[in-house]
Amino acid sequence: MNGAEVVASILKQEGVKQIIGFPNSELFDASAHLDIPPVITRTPRVAVNIAEGYARTTAGRELAVVTVQYGPGAESAFGGIAQAFNDRAPILFLPTGYPRGSEAVAPNFEASRNFRHITKWCEAVTRVEHLPKLMHSAITRLRNGRPAPVLLELPVDLLAEKLDPSHDIYQKPRRSVPQADAGEIAELIATLLAAKNPVVFAGQGVLAASASKELVEFAELLRIPVMTTPNGKSGFPENHSLALGTAGRARPATVDHFMDKADVVLALGTSLTRSHYILPIAKDKVLLQVTIDEGDLGKDYPIAQGVVSDARSALRQMIAHVKSERLAIPDRGDIAEEIRGIRAAFMERWMPFLTANSEPISPYRVVWEIMRAVDPARTIVTHDAGNPRDQFSPFYEATVPGSYVGWGKTTQLGSGLGFALGAKLARPEATVVNLMGEAAFGMVGIDFETAIRCNLPILTVVMRNNVLGGYAASMPIATKKYGANRMSGGYAPIAEALGGYGECVTAPADLRPALLRALEKVGQGQAALVEVVTHEEPRLPGLC
Known part of the structure; x- marks a missing residue:
């Protein structure tokens, strides 16, 4: 097999359903030979956007693979990868590269050098026999830790080079799901139960962890209202009696009302990034943060407690702790009725516009x-x-x-x-x-x-x-x-x-x-x- 066929065979083993890109890549033919169809777009940027939409819709459970031509194709894909990096979308980006030896010659564009700050892992293959190992490394990083694009640059001459098929058998990487220490969970619950007006601020990590069912159970168990980040919208059903809506730049009145009165905010599955497009959190709130990425902890806001965990794992642990310890849930009044009243007034105000x-x-x-x-x-x-x-x-x-x-x-x-x-x-x-x-x-x-x-x-x-x-x-x-x-x-x-x-x-x-x-x-x-x-x-x- 040549290098392109090695990559395609690995994608086939991983169950990849299509390969997205524009305008040309040696991977298109090699993948098509294995019945993996191409999705050819009109621009490299949109190819990456499609991969992001696919990755986020499948919660990263299916590999979203995108490839582009070296030089102008990789250059034109830069904006799309930057968007995916900000959106924390797990994309396997496989741009082709200039022939080995010419990649560092100006003005040739070297993807593995130029994409480093907008990818989670960014490398180039230099020897064809390293392909199985580096594909394993790329997909391992894609499946584990914080979601983000992963880049492996494939020089075109390497893709044409032959490799003995007996050389290095590819082994599919598995996903590891981190969870919190029992003491950390107990402390989170103690703070929430002691709060007068806690709220949950749920991010995209809830969707990435497929944790919506657990979030509903948790909110109902502790009787805590839930708002989401813009990227986390749909992580909590917005027709639920405890749903506040999305805390974006523009937002329903329920968000402002409950965030204003909150004394404790549980930021669950969110990086807590300050942004013009996300409602800022006031300094007087006690912030608890659960995130899969240790780099998020205290990044933009001072936090009272930070926990590194998959969102679903943390929710299951908190639910189990409350039930096993038979902890008393404080009576905070009829929160659902309060939400209904505020939402009704909000909709009455905006109905003439709608x-x-x-x-x-x-x-x-x-x-x-x-x-x-x-x-x-x-x-x-x-x-x-x-x-x-x-x-x-x-x-x-x-x-x-x-x-x-x-x-x-x-x-x-x-x-x-x-x-x-x-x-x-x-x-x-x-x-x-x-x-x-x-x-x-x-x-x-x-x-x-x-x-x-x-x-x-x-x-x-x-x-x-x-x-x-x-x-x-x-x-x-x-x-x-x-x-x-x-x-x-x-x-x-x-x-x-x-x-x-x-x-x-x-x-x-x-x-x-x-x-x-x-x-x-x-x-x-x-x-x-x-x-x-x-x-x-x-x-x-x-x-x-």
């Missing part, structure tokens, strides 16, 4: 009609950066783990389209909906054709208001003198030209019927795009 009959259409009306058109139990939704995220996340109820691909610590416009395609690749039976603005579509819109060609029928909703939403305030002179925030164009015709279903909506009464028609097309196997002409809307929940 049901507005204005023309151009309110973006909140778009959110409302999407919520009415889909079945949240059978749907995976995502959004794009900026206003679509801030207008959608506070209202959409994610009720099933993995049904919402939220993101926010870095916000590259256009990422949502690839995430939606990756989610559809992982769960073809699900309805997948992506909400984006026209600026985001401009970044990646041609990859709508990938949905059509690769039989990944998703619904994309593009809100068009002919401006870069919110940017006039940051460049008022350029906007006034030169219209720097203006955009133009129509997007439904592009979808049709690429082979999909496209429809443009200008009247609120036509919106839901258009969405239902598009969803019917998706159900029939055709990717659809609904373009909605909206007005710019600066008012955001939690910020006004």
